[in-house]
Amino acid sequence: PPIILYKYSETRAGDNAVDFLHGFKGYLMCDGYSGYNKVPDAKRTACWAHIRRYLTDAIPKGKALDYTQPSVQGMLYINQLFHLEDVIRSKYSSFDAIKKARLEKEKPVVEGFLSWLDQQSPIRGSRMDKAVTYIQNRRSYLSTYLEDGRCSFSNNLSENAIRPFTVGRKNWLFCDTPNGAQASAIVYTMVEMAKANGVNVYHYLTYLLEKLPDDRMSDDELELLVPWNETVKAEIERRANESNQSYVNCQGAPATEK
Structure with missing residues (x-):
């Protein structure tokens, strides 16, 4: 199930990622920050x-349309990859099929991009030099997503999920302290997780406030409250339908004269 989980830390030190992802084994999609390399069993x-x-x-x-520009040439490779990724994702639903299609369609483009990258010798200190250096420093991670159809092609999903938090903290009260940020992280987790699983946010929050989950509950007890639990989804859907019906009845009630 899709899980969107927020955790606040006062610094961006790599040890925070190690603590947050303790016990995780698998592929880790993130930005280029080297601190994530400390996560022991994660493959970047x-x-x-x-x-x-x-x-x-x-x-x-x-x-932008001058194809003699090296930066424009590099963009042609990447735009092709994004196009192929959209086509493959829309055509296949199984992870094995996605992997197979990526290896057939995208791998040659990635290899062509890397060959193009090796031919670049930009002016030192230029924006192209900065781009080439950034890409070369992450070269070993560029093809990793081809290994498994479950891997993300970009970090856009995470960045889109964090955007409400980064915008909101400038506007909401009590977000200017560590405790306030941690409280916000908990609330955002509940809201965004409900949205990701197609559950009505208002009724899900109401449901949680009735159950009052806390850290004394066992994992099995908490599993009964998550938004992907089929019993929970059915209950939230029932509440939402009842609420909608009540609204319709209220709006459609004939006017009466006293």
């Missing part, structure tokens, strides 16, 4: 959206 994958962002910044003004 590179975010192609970040790669594209650096190359976009390196395109000289007014030269």
Whole structure:
């Protein structure tokens, strides 16, 4: 099931990631921050959206269609990968099929991009130099996503999920202290997790307030309250339907004269 989980930490030190992902084994999609390398059993994958962002910044003004520009050439490879990813994701639902299609369609493009990368010798200190350095430093992660159809191609999902938090903290009260940030993280977790699993947020929060889960509950007890639990989903759907019906009845009630 889709899980969106927020945790606040006062610094971005790599040890925070180690603590947060303790016991996790698998692929880790994140930005280029080297602190994530400390997570012992996680295999890093590179975010192609970040790669594209650096190359976009390196395109000289007014030269976006000038294919003699190295940055534009690099973008052609990446745009093709994004297009293929959209096509494959829309066509296949099984992870094995996605992996097979990626290896057939995307792997040659990735290899072509890496060959192009090795031919670059930008002016030192230029934006293209910054882009090439960024990409070369993450070269070993660029092809990792091809190993498993479950792997993400970019970090866009996580960045989209964190956007409400980063925008909200500038506007909501009590977000200017560590305790306030931690409380916000808990609330955002409940809201965004409900949305990710297609559960009505209002009725799910009401349901949780009735159950009052806390850290003294066992994992089995908490499992009965998660938004992907079929019993919970059925209950929230029932409440939402009843609420909608009540609204319709109220709106449709004929006016009466006293």
